[in-house]
Amino acid sequence: AQSVSQHNHHVILSEAASLELGCNYSYGGTVNLFWYVQYPGQHLQLLLKYFSGDPLVKGIKGFEAEFIKSKFSFNLRKPSVQWSDTAEYFCAVNAYAGNNRKLIWGLGTSLAVNP
Amino acid sequence: GAGVSQSPSNKVTEKGKDVELRCDPISGHTALYWYRQRLGQGLEFLIYFQGNSAPDKSGLPSDRFSAERTGESVSTLTIQRTQQEDSAVYLCASSRDGGNNEQFFGPGTRLTVL
Numbered sequence: 001a002q003s004v005s006q007h008n009h010h011v012i013l014s015e016a017a018s019l020e021l022g023c024n025y026s027y028g029g030t031v032n033l034f035w036y037v038q039y040p041g042q043h044l045q046l047l048l049k050y051f052s053g054d055p056l057v058k059g060i061k062g063f064e065a066e067f068i069k070s071k072f073s074f075n076l077r078k079p080s081v082q083w084s085d086t087a088e089y090f091c092a093v094n095a096y097a098g099n100n101r102k103l104i105w106g107l108g109t110s111l112a113v114n115p
Numbered sequence: 116g117a118g119v120s121q122s123p124s125n126k127v128t129e130k131g132k133d134v135e136l137r138c139d140p141i142s143g144h145t146a147l148y149w150y151r152q153r154l155g156q157g158l159e160f161l162i163y164f165q166g167n168s169a170p171d172k173s174g175l176p177s178d179r180f181s182a183e184r185t186g187e188s189v190s191t192l193t194i195q196r197t198q199q200e201d202s203a204v205y206l207c208a209s210s211r212d213g214g215n216n217e218q219f220f221g222p223g224t225r226l227t228v229l
Contacts, residue, residue, distance in 0.1 A: 034217075043118075044206070044220040090157060102148065102171060103218065107157035 002027045002095050006106035013081050014114050021076040021109050023065075023091035032094040033074040034103065035065055039087045047089070050074065061085070083115045117141065119221035121207050127227045128197055136192045136224045140209030148218060149182055149192050150206040158206065164190065165212070197228045 007022040025031065035047040048059025055067040065076045074091060088110050092103040120139045128134050140147050149161040160174035164184040175181070179197075184190040194201055204225050208218040 043222055044208075046217045049217065102160060102163045105150075105158040105160070 002093070002104050004091055004093050004104050004106040006089075006091050006109050008109045009107070010110045010112075012112045012114065015083055016080050017113075019076070019078045019081045019085070019111070021089055021091075021111070023074045023076065023106060024072050025074070025091075025093045025095075025104070026072065027093065027095045029095065033065070033067060034092040034094070035059065035063070035074075035076050036090045036092060037087050038090070044090070047076070081111075081113050083113045085111060086113045087111060119207055119209050119219050121205075121221040121224050123224060124222060125225045125227075127229065129229050130199060131196055133193065133195045134197055134226060136194075136205050136226070138190045138192070138207030138209075138221060140188070140190070140207070141219055143187075143211070144209035144219070145187050145212050146210045146216075146218075147184055147190050148208045148210075149190070150208065151176075151203045152206055152223070153203045161192070161205075194226075197226075199228050202226055202228045 003026045005024045033050040036044050037047045038044045047063055048057050048065055050057045050067045058064045063076060063078050065074055067074050088108050090108045091106040094103050119141055122137045126134055145166045147164045150158040151161055152158055162175055162182045163171040179195045182190060182192045192205060204223040206223045207221045210216040210218045
């Protein structure tokens with residue numbers, strides 16, 4: 001069965017530290033990859049996505065992610081975090097499985113940034 | 116423009132009662148999803164509607180859960196004979212189609228079963 005694994009469940013950083021959140025998926029075919037973010041008290045919203053082309057994608061608020069097909073990974077990075085990045089981060093994969101194109105979600109990573 | 120809306124925002128019910136949750140997707144979005152998010156956990160897929168196709172119900176945890184959608188409009192998620200383990204935030208999302216497009220999420224309904 002297809003699955004998405006986020007290795008870090010809870011991450012605590014100080015402001016200006018660098019961030020990398022891991023995401024691996026299990027599916028050998030064509031995939032579309034997403035990172036969603038949920039700030040405290042807010043809706044889930046799209047942070048960035050990869051469909052094709054340049055495997056290094058840039059999203060909002062200085063985030064980027066790199067798709068490494070050989071490693072089945074789509075790690076999220078930010079060179080210098082801010083207190084306002086405190087949120088829950090979810091990796092999701094849309095696998096081309098017939099007509100069923102629902103997203104498969106990781107369990108999420110809770111990021112706390114200390115000022 | 117209007118986003119995905121859900122009602123009620125909060126629902127407290129007694130064990131054994133039925134509840135109905137509502138989702139209004141973004142106009143024109145053919146795909147609609149229901150998820151459950153328990154405290155401290157990730158999103159759990161429940162059901163997926165795509166246009167007039169038969170819904171994908173593979174995520175519904177038991178036969179107490181059902182959902183309907185009329186055309187490409189409102190959807191209702193019904194939980195019969197609620198149990199305490201049903202307590203969670205129920206999220207609805209819609210997208211332009213069931214493919215590669217971004218899912219837009221509603222604010223969720225927080226269900227508490229006493």
